[in-house]
Amino acid sequence: xxxxxxxxxxxxxxxxxxxxxxxxxxxxxxxxxxxxxxxxxxxxxxxxxxxxxxxxxxxxxxxxxxxxxxxxxxxxxxxxxxxxxxxxxxxxxxxxxxxxxxxxxxxxxxxxxxxxxxxxxxxxxxxxxxxxxxxxxxxxxxxxxxxxxxxxxxxxxxxxxxxxxxxxxxxxxxxxxxxxxxxxxxxxxxxxxxxxxxxxxxxxxxxxxxxxxxxxxxx
Ligand code: DX5
Ligand code: ZN
Numbered sequence: 001x002x003x004x005x006x007x008x009x010x011x012x013x014x015x016x017x018x019x020x021x022x023x024x025x026x027x028x029x030x031x032x033x034x035x036x037x038x039x040x041x042x043x044x045x046x047x048x049x050x051x052x053x054x055x056x057x058x059x060x061x062x063x064x065x066x067x068x069x070x071x072x073x074x075x076x077x078x079x080x081x082x083x084x085x086x087x088x089x090x091x092x093x094x095x096x097x098x099x100x101x102x103x104x105x106x107x108x109x110x111x112x113x114x115x116x117x118x119x120x121x122x123x124x125x126x127x128x129x130x131x132x133x134x135x136x137x138x139x140x141x142x143x144x145x146x147x148x149x150x151x152x153x154x155x156x157x158x159x160x161x162x163x164x165x166x167x168x169x170x171x172x173x174x175x176x177x178x179x180x181x182x183x184x185x186x187x188x189x190x191x192x193x194x195x196x197x198x199x200x201x202x203x204x205x206x207x208x209x210x211x212x213x214x215x216x217x218x219x
Pocket of ligand 1: 009036141144177178196198199200
């Protein structure tokens with residue numbers, strides 16, 4: 001089993017105190033910072049862009065995880081790659097030739113991920129798995145923090161886990177949306193290894209207890 005990684009989504013953090021929030025998740029044992037980039041077209045919300053991410057990278061040693069929820073990600077990919085992201089994920093629904101974007105990311109030397117919305121089938125990713133570092137299964141409709149998890153999406157985790165294991169690939173299964181300290185167990189047992197939490201961490205008083213509970217879970 002892969003080591004569990006935690007990637008807090010700073011979309012749910014207090015933007016008036018971002019540097020302190022990031023320091024807190026770092027001390028609490030997080031592995032990545034998850035940056036939700038939204039364009040108000042692919043999703044009905046607008047968040048932040050290049051300078052925001054670059055400035056926050058300067059205040060942390062956490063790995064950079066960029067989740068692009070934007071139309072035409074190829075148009076701005078180079079600028080995101082300048083940030084040397086450890087993982088950059090675009091949405092399957094936003095591209096017609098995903099292989100090309102994956103190749104660009106891999107040639108630049110960074111981790112490549114593809115995400116699917118709750119209504120997109122996991123089997124569509126099968127032909128791409130051997131090229132990918134990560135698949136991101138959305139457990140809510142992308143766009144907002146604080147939504148309730150769609151439980152049916154768990155089957156897609158199991159489906160992808162089987163495909164990855166059969167092919168003996170080293171692809172991480174990231175999950176995002178509605179994950180809390182009291183509902184993560186079936187998600188983890190389904191095969192997810194990289195957990196994005198927004199309100200599940202930042203709306204809690206004790207960030208470390210949430211992160212450590214997930215990381216130390218044994219089944
Ligand atoms: C939603 C984003 C998520 C979101 C998670 O579109 O991709 O990363 O911030 O927030 P919670 O954990 O509160 O659902
Ligand atoms: Zn996200």
